[in-house]
Amino acid sequence: MQDLQETAVQSALTTHWLGRAYHYVPTIGSTNETLKQMAADGDETAAPAGTVLLADYQSQGRGRLQRRWEATPGTALLFSVLLRPQWPATQANWLLMIASLAVVRAIAAVCPALTVGIKWPNDIMVQQMGEWRKVGGLLLESEMDGNGRISTAILGMGLNVNLTAAQLPQAATPPTSLLLAGGQPVSRQALFTVLLAELEALYETAVSGQSPLSAWRAQLITIGQQVEVTEVGNGRSLYGMATGTDEWGHLQVTNAAGQVYTITAGDVTLRPSI
Missing domain, CATH: 2.30.30.100 (SH3 type barrels.)
Structure with a gap:
């Protein structure tokens, strides 16, 4: 599990600002809840935009619609990212779009043999034995300022990386892991650092005013189904x-x-x- 501790990740990062404030903990209740509290308690110096909190195990991890997210310690990527976009509330979905795109592109880069896509709105899917299976998901929680702009946004991400079949949770959407879909273990550090680089690039493009809609829509496996x-x-x-x-x-x-x-x-x- 040392591959995701602070020193190892900091030396492998290629980003300019995203993840440069990086915190690793072996176990936590929820990375989203803890990072949300860090953002509320501290100023932007203590919790700057781009702060990332990662845990090897979450006892109270959750996804959309308050569903539990469970993973055996050391087998998944479980982390949250703090952003301060100051965008109108109507652009909140852009954050989910760029996050899901970053995950898809990172998996494609690190696991090129896999076919990966997005099930609306933000389930990350890979093909395994001819069917789509869920390998990850996203959770966005945001706060608005008095002008109706997004002052803080917490993007939570959970990815099943090296879970075995026996470690997969029961779920309505059949789950899998990158290990099971690809047939070989995946470096969590490599996937994580590539993902943060993709997320930074996509976020900066969105900040410049370019919508991620077209690129995101092209990855949706839901359309036509x-x-x-x-x-x-x-x-x-x-x-x-x-x-x-x-x-x-x-x-x-x-x-x-x-x-x-x-x-x-x-x-x-x-x-x-x-």
Whole structure:
């Protein structure tokens, strides 16, 4: 586990600012919750933009919709990133887009034999034995200032790197790991440092005003698939074809009658047999 301690990571980083304030702990409740507290308690000098907190084990890790995220110590990448974008609230989805793109590109670079994509909105998927399986996920938590801008954003990421079949958790979406999908162990340090470099580059491009929508949409495996969507809030289930997204990344689903629904938040299951 020493490959992810401070000295090892700092010497391997190629970023300019992202991850230069880096904290490693063997075990923690939640990296998101702890980093959120660090951002609230300290000024920007104590917790600057680009601060990264990584743990080898989370006892209270969670993903979207408050679902637990579990991984055996030393087998996954479990970390959170602090950003201070000062973007309008409408651009919050850009953060999830660039984060998921960074993960996809890092996996493609470190594990070139794997086919990787994104299941809307932010599940990281790889192909294994002819089917898509979930290898990771993202969680965004943000705070707004008095002008409706994103003052702080915490991006939490969890990636199953070297979990064995016996270590995989039970989940609605069949999970896997990079080890199982690719057939060989993956260097967590190599994947982590490449991921941070990709994230920094994508973030800086977004800061310049260029939307990540097109690049993100190109990686969506959901488009063109028959899906079942359970909407957050009302619990309504919709069935149809995922036909695209709007300009903010909300999923568009067309049902059998030709009606188009725009999903801002929901749980998507691929239904290829429908």
